[in-house]
Amino acid sequence: MAKISLIVNGNPVTGNVDPRTLLVQFLRENLRLTGTHVGCDTSQCGACVVHLDGKAVKSCTTLAVMADGHEVKTIEGLAADGAPLHPMQEAFREHHGLQCGFCTPGMIMTAIDIVHRKGHEVDDHTIREELEGNLCRCTGYQNIVASIAAGAKAMAKSDLA
Amino acid sequence: MYEFKYHRPGTVRQAANLLVKNEDAKVIAGGHTLIPVMKQRLASPPHLVDLSHIEGLNTIEMKGRSLVIGATARHAEVATSAIVGEAIPALADLASQIGDPAVRHKGTIGGSLANNDPTADYPAAVLALGATIVTNKRRLKAEEYFQGLFTTALEADEIITKVMFPLPKKAAYIKFRNQASRYALVGVFVARRPSDVRVAVTGAGSDGVFRIEAFEEALKKRFSSKVLEGIEVPAEGLNSDIHGSAEYRAHLIGVLTRRALDAANAKE
Numbered sequence: 239m240a241k242i243s244l245i246v247n248g249n250p251v252t253g254n255v256d257p258r259t260l261l262v263q264f265l266r267e268n269l270r271l272t273g274t275h276v277g278c279d280t281s282q283c284g285a286c287v288v289h290l291d292g293k294a295v296k297s298c299t300t301l302a303v304m305a306d307g308h309e310v311k312t313i314e315g316l317a318a319d320g321a322p323l324h325p326m327q328e329a330f331r332e333h334h335g336l337q338c339g340f341c342t343p344g345m346i347m348t349a350i351d352i353v354h355r356k357g358h359e360v361d362d363h364t365i366r367e368e369l370e371g372n373l374c375r376c377t378g379y380q381n382i383v384a385s386i387a388a389g390a391k392a393m394a395k396s397d398l399a
Numbered sequence: 400m401y402e403f404k405y406h407r408p409g410t411v412r413q414a415a416n417l418l419v420k421n422e423d424a425k426v427i428a429g430g431h432t433l434i435p436v437m438k439q440r441l442a443s444p445p446h447l448v449d450l451s452h453i454e455g456l457n458t459i460e461m462k463g464r465s466l467v468i469g470a471t472a473r474h475a476e477v478a479t480s481a482i483v484g485e486a487i488p489a490l491a492d493l494a495s496q497i498g499d500p501a502v503r504h505k506g507t508i509g510g511s512l513a514n515n516d517p518t519a520d521y522p523a524a525v526l527a528l529g530a531t532i533v534t535n536k537r538r539l540k541a542e543e544y545f546q547g548l549f550t551t552a553l554e555a556d557e558i559i560t561k562v563m564f565p566l567p568k569k570a571a572y573i574k575f576r577n578q579a580s581r582y583a584l585v586g587v588f589v590a591r592r593p594s595d596v597r598v599a600v601t602g603a604g605s606d607g608v609f610r611i612e613a614f615e616e617a618l619k620k621r622f623s624s625k626v627l628e629g630i631e632v633p634a635e636g637l638n639s640d641i642h643g644s645a646e647y648r649a650h651l652i653g654v655l656t657r658r659a660l661d662a663a664n665a666k667e
Binding site: 256257258260268279280281284287290293294295296299300302303304306348351352355368370371372381 | 400401402404407427430431434435437438447451475498499500501502504532542578581634
């Protein structure tokens with residue numbers, strides 16, 4: 239077993255894990271943060287995307303021990319319980335950027351990463367290119383792209399990063 | 400995944416010692432090849448030595464006339480580095496086409512080269528540009544480094560520390576992606592170097608990355624897609640699978656080489 243300590247959604251957490259534990263397992267099973275999903279488990283689909291030190295990564299292809307000493311943000315960390323949603327979450331709601339919702343946490347974490355790297359004015363083509371590693375089987379992407387474009391703009395006026 | 404012990408050394412020397420001490424230990428940095436392979440139980444190293452916390456191992460800098468990229472530089476770092484963009488834009492462009500954005504945040508140049516997947520992108524750049532692979536023990540020329548499918552000149556306790564790229568006069572990389580895996584079905588890197596021209600192909604060869612000497616000879620006289628007319632690429636020795644036949648890949652090599660030459664010439 240290996241002792242790890244990291245910051246998850248702003249809070250210090252510790253764990254005693256088998257080194258085989260994936261970051262996504264640690265988040266879901268140890269911390270009960272089940273917003274992060276396991277879709278394909280082969281780093282293709284992006285349902286497991288979280289931010290590691292501020293950058294979008296696939297938590298199904300990251301060992302929990304590799305995140306020791308680092309900072310992780312999950313979908314649960316975007317807005318406090320009961321508080322207004324993060325502008326990107328709100329944009330997905332407003333623009334109907336989801337149907338079954340399984341891919342949504344990964345989509346939103348990727349979307350916020352896109353805004354961090356590409357700014358608040360992102361054209362549709364860029365968004366589609368950037369969504370390379372996130373699969374959705376319901377929406378046909380049209381409304382996801384619209385949500386991200388709107389969310390990116392809304393983030394410019396928000397305090398939530 | 401089978402059980403293993405995780406180590407996080409602070410220096411390359413410590414990492415090398417761990418490899419000497421623990422037989423069958425494997426080096427990990429981004430983990431974007433090794434972890435999937437371990438999940439499938441195709442690899443079961445009893446020890447993992449994580450290089451990603453060794454300070455300075457991801458440095459990107461110019462040293463004399465060479466671009467030097469540290470082994471743990473992530474694909475995203477190479478793709479967006481102003482130094483790479485200035486020195487060898489074709490290399491930044493190549494890095495920006497690997498996997499997807501989240502994969503590029505983790506995967507490293509050293510990891511890609513140490514694994515030497517026959518469909519990986521970096522081997523084409525290293526071979527075409529005539530780069531030198533620097534390890535904790537020695538310097539290896541690209542020609543001696545790549546030794547076939549998933550096989551390199553690296554010894555069990557040898558660690559890539561950096562890659563030195565001499566600057567080409569012109570270069571470009573064109574990739575025909577497998578839509579599902581994002582790996583190269585065929586990728587061609589062309590480089591006009593001060594002394595010669597090199598054309599390196601990834602994705603197509605059943606023995607990994609290789610050069611096309613017939614193209615190189617013709618291009619030495621004139622660096623233009625026009626001189627390739629009439630030169631056929633033999634399908635012999637190329638991969639044939641559900642994604643494309645050897646003949647299809649041979650055809651793609653010709654098409655992509657011409658596109659790469661036009662792209663390299665257009666950059667002036």
